[in-house]
Amino acid sequence: xxxxFPEATQHNPTQCLALAIDQFKIKETLDFLNERYPxxxxxxxxxxxxxxxxxxxxxxxxxxxxxxxxxxxxxxxxKDALADLTLQELLVRIIQSQTVKAINxxxxxxxxxxxxxxxxxxxxxxxxxxxxxxxxDKACMSTTSFYRYFKRELGMSPxxxxxxxxIKFAKNLLNNPRINISEVSYATGFEDANYFIRVFxxxxxxxxxxxxLMNVNG
Numbered sequence: 001x002x003x004x005f006p007e008a009t010q011h012n013p014t015q016c017l018a019l020a021i022d023q024f025k026i027k028e029t030l031d032f033l034n035e036r037y038p039x040x041x042x043x044x045x046x047x048x049x050x051x052x053x054x055x056x057x058x059x060x061x062x063x064x065x066x067x068x069x070x071x072x073x074x075x076x077x078x079k080d081a082l083a084d085l086t087l088q089e090l091l092v093r094i095i096q097s098q099t100v101k102a103i104n105x106x107x108x109x110x111x112x113x114x115x116x117x118x119x120x121x122x123x124x125x126x127x128x129x130x131x132x133x134x135x136x137d138k139a140c141m142s143t144t145s146f147y148r149y150f151k152r153e154l155g156m157s158p159x160x161x162x163x164x165x166x167i168k169f170a171k172n173l174l175n176n177p178r179i180n181i182s183e184v185s186y187a188t189g190f191e192d193a194n195y196f197i198r199v200f201x202x203x204x205x206x207x208x209x210x211x212x213l214m215n216v217n218g
Contacts, residue, residue: 017065017069019065019068021087021091025087026048026091029087029088029091030045030046030047030048030091032088033046033088033092034046037152039153044113046092046095047095048091048094048095048098049098049102060093060155061090061093061094061097064086064089064090064093065090067086067089068083068086068087068090071083071086092155093155096152096153096154096155097155099115099153099154100154100155100156103115103116103119103154114138114139114140114141114146114149115139115150115153115154117138117139118135118138118139118150118158119161121134121135121138122135122161122162122165123165126165126166126169126188126189127187127188127189128189129189129191130162130189132146132147132158132159135150135158146158163199163203164203166188166189166190166199167188167199167200167203167204169187169188170184170185170187170188170196170200170208171204171211173187173188174208174211174212174215175215177212177215179212181193181196181197181208181209181212184196184208185197185208196208
């Protein structure tokens, strides 16, 4: 196991938690998910990619792990039941994070997978405003069913995913020191440059201009 904490130093140490999950518990949880909450589509199942255990932490994953630790340390009579439910949630979060990683690394290319179809459409139309109706039509689902399906698969809403893709696209544009922020805003489908700046800062912690200057100076 290789774990990298690039921000950690001798004067600013960090902690590492290793969590081992019994293989039987994993199989039991996957069987439960496939039986009670089957995925749409032929041969689409809840499953872990055992070759892919490198994924970035996110708020949902961290929150679930913290909740699991809290339940395991509890003295409540319901401790085991709540820990089991939280472990199921953790496995779902891990599967979702693996799906996101496959998308980001362009490994999800199944032309029969609604998510792959929708993601390709989003990326080809990243410079436009994209509606939920457009995406649900591409997936051949009702808007409500598509929203639930998308969020279940990736752990985020379609709108959140679109914004993530737009910010990634904007960051690539900002590698050019001569491009101005209004151009980037327009190129990523934001009609309001101020709104674009607010969204960018929310996702990246800095304004587009600060990001551009940091990138140039770096």
